[in-house]
Amino acid sequence: MLEGPALPWKVIKLGLIGSTQAAAREYLASGHGAGTVIVAAGQTDGRGRRGRSWHSPEGGLYLTASLRPFGEVGLVPLMGGVAVAQTIREMASIDAALKWPNDVLIGGKKVGGVLAESGWAGDKIKHVLLGVGVNLNNPAPHWLPDATSLSKELGDMVDVDAFLHRLLETLDLYLLRMESDPELILSSWRELSLTLGKMVCVTDRSGDMVSGFAVDVDQDGSLIVDCGGEIKRVVSGVLEFR
Ligand code: BTN
Numbered sequence: 001m002l003e004g005p006a007l008p009w010k011v012i013k014l015g016l017i018g019s020t021q022a023a024a025r026e027y028l029a030s031g032h033g034a035g036t037v038i039v040a041a042g043q044t045d046g047r048g049r050r051g052r053s054w055h056s057p058e059g060g061l062y063l064t065a066s067l068r069p070f071g072e073v074g075l076v077p078l079m080g081g082v083a084v085a086q087t088i089r090e091m092a093s094i095d096a097a098l099k100w101p102n103d104v105l106i107g108g109k110k111v112g113g114v115l116a117e118s119g120w121a122g123d124k125i126k127h128v129l130l131g132v133g134v135n136l137n138n139p140a141p142h143w144l145p146d147a148t149s150l151s152k153e154l155g156d157m158v159d160v161d162a163f164l165h166r167l168l169e170t171l172d173l174y175l176l177r178m179e180s181d182p183e184l185i186l187s188s189w190r191e192l193s194l195t196l197g198k199m200v201c202v203t204d205r206s207g208d209m210v211s212g213f214a215v216d217v218d219q220d221g222s223l224i225v226d227c228g229g230e231i232k233r234v235v236s237g238v239l240e241f242r
Helices: 020-029 073-092 150-154 160-180 182-192
Strands: 008-017 036-043 061-067 097-099 103-106 109-121 124-134 199-203 209-217 223-227 230-234 238-241
Touching (some): 008 020, 020 036, 020 109, 020 124, 073 097, 073 103, 073 150, 073 160, 073 182, 124 160, 160 182, 199 223, 209 230
Parallel strands (some): 008 036
Antiparallel strands (some): 061 124, 109 124, 199 209, 199 238, 209 223, 223 230
C-alpha cells in the first residue's frame, strides 16, 4: 500500500496477462475499488487508443489505475501524460514532451501512451480506468520507426519499480489538484506540449479532419485549432504534424 494524499494506492502485480485494463475491470467487479493499480510484467493483448494494439513484452511498464472521477474527466488523459513525462524528466533527466492528447515523446519518438476509459452508471461516471504503457527496458517495436524506449535514450537500464513508485506519487499529487486547481494540469500540459504553436491535422473517429494551427487546450482537454480564422475544438482524434 502506497499512501498518497488523494488515494491509498493498492498495487497488485501480475505476470504475463492479456491486458491490465481488462484485469482492472475484473478486480473492480470483485470489489477492489478506486486506488487499485494493476501492474503486469507483460501483456498478450495490450490495447492502445482507437482499438490499436499496444506491444507489451517484458521490461516495459504496463499498469491500469482505477480512479474515482476527480473533477473534469476529460483532463484525466492529459494528466496521465503529464505525470509520465514528469516522471521521465525527474528520473532520467531527459526532456520528455507531450503530443495531444496523451502521447509521451522523447526526441519526437513515442515512448509511452495513456488510455482513459470511463465506467458509467446511468448518466454518471462511476470510475475511470487510467491505463499507462511506457517502453522502459523493452525494445520499442522495430516496425514503428517513430517509437523508442527510455533505456535506449538513456543508454542504461531503468529501475521499473522505482519508476512505478515515482509515477504513482506524481499521479497522486495531480489527482488531488484535479478538482481544486484544474488549471495546474492544463498549464503543466502546455509547458510540456510539442503540439501547441504547430500546424496540425486531427482525424476523428468518423474520418473527418480538422487542419490548422494548434492554439491551446480547453478546460475539458479538447484541442483548440485555428483553421484560418475559424476556431474549432477537437474532442478526440489522431493528430499528425503538417
Ligand atoms: C496509446 O494508444 O497510446 C495508449 C496506450 C496505452 C497502453 C496501456 S499498457 C497498460 C494498459 N493496458 C492496456 O491494455 N493498455 C494500457
